[in-house]
Amino acid sequence: MNINGELIIEAPREAVFDRLQNPSLFVSLVDGVQDLKEIDATHYAAMFVTKVAYMRFKFKVAVEVLRIVRPQEIVAKIEGTPLGIVGRMSATTVTTLSEVAGGTQVNYSVDATIAGKLGSMGQPVLRSKAKEMENQFAQNLRAIFEQDTKEVVS
Numbered sequence: 001m002n003i004n005g006e007l008i009i010e011a012p013r014e015a016v017f018d019r020l021q022n023p024s025l026f027v028s029l030v031d032g033v034q035d036l037k038e039i040d041a042t043h044y045a046a047m048f049v050t051k052v053a054y055m056r057f058k059f060k061v062a063v064e065v066l067r068i069v070r071p072q073e074i075v076a077k078i079e080g081t082p083l084g085i086v087g088r089m090s091a092t093t094v095t096t097l098s099e100v101a102g103g104t105q106v107n108y109s110v111d112a113t114i115a116g117k118l119g120s121m122g123q124p125v126l127r128s129k130a131k132e133m134e135n136q137f138a139q140n141l142r143a144i145f146e147q148d149t150k151e152v153v154s
Helices: 013-021 023-029 123-153
Strands: 002-009 033-040 043-052 055-069 073-082 087-100 103-116
Touching (some): 013 087, 023 033
Antiparallel strands (some): 073 087
């Protein structure tokens, strides 16, 4: 399953990049991520809890940052194993940032493979959940920069 999208953040590219590459901050942007642990500079472990359709899933997740090109690209690989059921989730994410009038354009691409019970739910259900998560992420990221703007003005 491939998911692609873009959003505009009204902030300089370097500032957006710094926020996105900060693991603790990034986790706060993604609903359901808990207990982030840094293993080393490019490896992280966490729990991810989500509800898809009528089912609740909890994943043990490992993240490896494959490439960082400041301030324009972050590539990461995510492997997740749902607890309590047989299955697996694997994804590679590519996030690119480019300067646009008034801020930064964030383009993202997620190439995900989901097997087991969750994978059997079907693409429309999973795409709907992915869209919901995308909207929440964008709203959370924009809110951070809106808060920064308010603090500067105060």
